[in-house]
Amino acid sequence: MVMNNIIKKFLFVLAAVSMLAVASGEEVHLDRAPVNLKDAISLQRGAKYFVNYCLNCHSASSMRYSRLQDLGLTEQEIKDNLLFTAEKIGDTMTTVLDPKDSTEWYGSPPADLSVIARSRSPDWLYTYLRTFYRDDTSPSGWNNQTFRNVAMPHVLYELQGVPVMQKVGERKGHDGMTEPILKPVLDKPGSMSPRDYDQMVGDLVNYLVYMGEPSRAQRTQIGVIVLFFLGILFVIALLLKREYWKDVK
Secondary structure, eight states: OHHHHHHHHHHHHHHHHHHHHHHTOSOOOOOOOOOOTTOHHHHHHHHHHIIIIITTTOOEEEEEGGGGGGGTOOHHHHHHHTOOSSOOTTSEEOOOOOHHHHHHHHSSOOOOOTTHHHHHOHHHHHHHTTOEEEOTTSTTSEEESSSTTOSSOOTTHHHHEEEEEEEEEEEEOTTSOEEEEEEEEEEEEOSSOHHHHHHHHHHHHHHHHHHHOTTHHHHHHHHHHHHHHHHHHHHHHHHHHHHHTTTOO
16 A cells, blocks of 8 residues: 555656656757867867956956966966956955946856856856847847857857857657757858867866866766775775685585
């Protein structure tokens, strides 16, 4: 009897989740982000894009400029290429944007991006930064397929170009009615080719992942070494056990 009640509750929860999934609309397909924390060149490029395009509005209060030396940059290179105002290399990555102004312009202060890759996932960020499109009905003039009605404008449009939504086909909706299939199509080209833009976004996301946990690559390497030694110790312990118990019947 108790088991039947548990099964009924489980089926009820499963049905409720399914209904919520349908009600939420079409699920966004997330593209795989090309994350490689061992690629120091990609991380250096990502840091450059982050400082030039993201740090104008967003902060990364948990990240210091000096930590970029772990990526192979010298202190002088950081000062010459990534410090544009009065920051010192030991300072955290903060924006000069006044929170009052950002609230007035966007409705709320832009989020701190220190751990955005851990909260949103790299695949979500990679897809999000590549799915903006022009929307004249939006206050900012932009919208996003991954994050509907987002307040953030497309700050990378000069690089990507101007995507607009166009009908590319039709399909049947949940109500059985035919609805158009819309897809962002590049209306005006940017300074980068689509392939170069995707690579640029990949480098930026790669850096955001690194920034969320700078010691991740080192921690993973240490973990592999520890598991390797534990494996050796297990073999030694197994051989010792057999030696001690070989005469015991």
